Amino acid sequence: MKKNILIIGAGGVAQVAAVKAAMHNDVLGDINIASRTIEKCQAIIAGILDRKGLKRPGLIAAHALDAMDIEATKALILRTKSQIVLNAGSAFLNMSVLRACVETGAAYIDTAIHEDPSKVCETPPWYGNYEWTHRDECERKGITAVLGAGFDPGVVNAYAALAAQHYFDRIDSIDIIDVNAGSHGRYFATNFDPEINFREFTGTVWSWQRSQWTANAMFEVSRTDDLPVVGTHKTYLTGHDEIHSLSANLGVPDIRFWMGFGEHYINVFTVLKNLGLLSEKPVVTAEGQEIVPLKVVKAVLPDPASLAPDYSGKTFIGNLIKGHRGGAAAEMLIYNICDHEETFAETGSQAISYTAGVPAVAAAMLIAKGEWDCHHMANIEELPPVPFLDLLEVMGLPTRLRDGAGDRSYADEELPARKTARLGAS
Secondary structure (H helix, E strand, O other), rough: OOOEEEEEOOOOOHHHHHHHHOOOHHHOOOEEEOOOOOOHHHHHHHHHHHHHOOOOOEEEEEEEOOOOOHHHHHHHHHOOOOEEEEEEOHHHHHHHHHHHHHHHEEEEEEEOOOOOOOOOOOOOHHHHHHHHHHHHHHHOOOOOOEOOOEOOHHHHHHHHHHHHHHHHOOOEEEEEEEEEEOOOOOOOOOOHHHHHHHHOOOOOOOEEEEEEEEEEEOOOOOOEEEEEOOEEEEEEEEEHHHHHHHHHHHHOOEEEEEOOOHHHHHHHHHHHHHHHOOOOEEOOOOOOEEEOOHHHHOOOOOOOHHHHHHHHHEEEEEEEEEEEEOOEEEEEEEEEEHHHHHHHHOOOHHHHHHHHHHHHHHHHHHHHHOOOOOEEEEOOOOOOHHHHHHHHHHHHHEEEEEEEEEEEEHHOOOOOOOOOOOOOOO
């Protein structure tokens, strides 16, 4: 059993994580929130206390921290006696925070693959370039490190594991579809850190097809699906974190990620990119000042957290899985619908942050209870999916299933007996 959680970050995802951790402090113990700007942490705590959001009386505290400073992070982990560390900040921090956890013995959780600020859309596999280089050390030292515990990556990985273990005799393809059918009313904004958001889309799109990495340009390949609740949407083939672990761990020959974009977003994005304003490389102005164009764009765009009060509509995220079951071709859609206004009422954040923050806290609770305290490094699909999805049902992210038997709630489902699917064409 592990107790006391340190949440690193003070953006929208960290806010959701803190609110949910407070609701479950009987399991998680002390809650500490750390960021370079302590005032943001204090504001999150004030909101929780105003809502009387602690399940039981307990410690919730704010700290100033530069999480790139490994020694400072180690000192804070030890000072707060935190046995679980959730990196809900930038993906640039992963390796520093992981190192601090390895050296203090704390369990580590993140929600996305590490990124090197100087590189964009690196050649796959990204996990193999960063986190996975520390797998042997985690195993040797018994460190629990759970990678990609948001929604995508995260819950969609658990959906894939659920399908492989209970519903398919053979899986041939997994198409992960992410659509934000909501509206924030701004001329242009990103739903999470603009720097991270744009970096996903300015380089080569990598997907896993025919058991090999396949390169495409952004917005080159699209599909249209009639999706539950949100209706018909066009989505585009996009490179994404979970493809890197699922392709290695499940052996499915075709794994693709599709994200919805409106024409307005594509037009503005294209102009910014063509003007060079999404570059991460420094330029020198006529006045001799060195600036990074992407950071300037980030500075002038709305803070993603500020979008929450005006957001309406819903999100759809799910896996369309095809393969064989009982000797016949089979298809299943495993998905979640999340409502922006409902998540704002509960946590003060919009659904994009909610869908990333809630699963990370569920992972922390499973580590605290011992069910996911695996004492090695693991991606979500390598851990038992059922306790994770069961917990999400009661934490605000219910799962639904759609196949030949109809559209139904996962909570009402009697799972077929566990099996191990053959993966890919025979």
